[in-house]
Amino acid sequence: MSRETVINWALALGLLAVPFLALMQGEPFYITLATRVAILALAGVGLNLALGLGGMVSFGHAAFFGLGGYAAGILATHAFNQEPLFAWPFMVSGSNDMLLIWLVAIVLSAVVAFLIGLIALRTSGVYFIMITLAFAQMIYYFAISWPAYGGEDGLSIYVRNGFPELNTLDPIQFFLICYVVLMACLFISARLRDSRFGAALQVARQNPERLAATGIAPFNIRLVAFVISAAMTGLAGALFADLNRFVSPSMLSWHVSGEIMIFVILGGVGRLFGPLAGAALFIVMEFYLGGITEHWQFFLGIILLCVVLFVRGGILGILAGRRVHG
């Protein structure tokens, strides 16, 4: 087992242990904290596919996070009010079934990512960053100005959506759902990375000219990766809405895009478990430093600066050393 594998296991088991320790200590609040880490890490795992493997610096992943959130919020609201989403040409009713909501969140994020990608991936570098940001902001302002679902005030989910055979209102059970989804997406990411598609994607980042000269068009590879990446972040958004039982346009704002990117960079760009390490550190700092001073993000900024300047591999770079290439 390589050192990185050991650290990955430690991170995975560490996160799993937190809610149970919290329960034993009688501090159920920490369960929610661990759930937040799992969900935000999942959003980062999605971005890491685009950013880490494919070199696509998307500054618009909040769009997918928010769309996933609204998918959960809108479906749940209609189910709660027993109003159909629309009645013509056929009847579509709301739902409070998590599995269905996840599917809608994934498909919605994937379709939007496909359309954004078709345009944004014709550019690169700073233009790609700006176009993804612009699209995300368009969706943000749309959500603010659309009164049907709360506009600026957002949308409450009165009862957390349900999962077959489980009680999602029990914090431990909801945590476990999020945890399993996170681990499943990490597993998918690992397989993707090592597959033919992953090989092509990594060369699309390292040297797109070489990829084309090998007969593989970089655009197609990047587009599919961008779509998969968005789908994972969208799924995280649906979970996040259920965690807070609330969605609002703030989930779509560029701050969130930045935060997801911070998880990835803090943890180590392109490292499988980087987003988990990054999200965990972020949440711990937010909680403890945030308790001491309002200006905790100042310290976050300093840490981020140090990571970018001195340890390129992020937290995993410090713990596991330089990445090994096969």
Added chain:
Amino acid sequence: MAETAPILELRELRKSFGALKATDDVSLDVRPGEIHALIGPNGAGKSTLIHQVAGSLTPDGGEIRFNGEDISGLTVAQRVRLGLGRTFQVSSVAPEFSALRNVMLSVQSTQGSSFRFFKPVMHDASLVDAAMEKLSLVDLAERADVVAAELSHGERRQLEMAMALALNPKLLLLDEPMAGMGPEGSKNLTGFLDTLRHEVPILLVEHDMEAVFSLADRISVLVYGSVIASGSVDEIRTNRDVREAYLGEED
């Protein structure tokens, strides 16, 4: 020698950058089994021509026929899939991947779609074995696990050659393969290309005159964007215009 249909045919190719005619009505062809060398002084438009054949530059006019088919409208990747392999003037590899994984990418491309998401490539014998075979061919097998960025300049050249060959090309476009190789390396590569001509025809752009004269079946001389002479090695050696325009400078 019986006339065989050319594998690559350029017809009246033109490309200008503003007032500069970088490619001025160039027609040439490469036939099966031959090495056709393209020489010319710096700034003659050799790279511009190569870029148009490979697909990274669009010509203003004229035609590029590959295997009897007009490929002018195809992208770089599409041309490669038709069988147009190439090496670059400055070696172009995936720097973070090992030599083996670099070549595996070429093999993967010949096996069809890269949209396969689940099977780990390192456990795929059809990729690993075929890639190892090509690495042995260029004498790089014992460096298979070395990351491409850590290979020497010459080794990276060999790696690029293995990547091009792994595509099973119908034509090789070699852009100054001897550049920076040193006398020993050049000699080895010359020997290697000499044996390769029977397997795949080559369009060779090269500065090393010794290599060109010992390898080429035909030579075309490019000056200011147009072909001023085309013929056998002896014809080019004795051509007055060529000596004046190009070879004279070297003596």
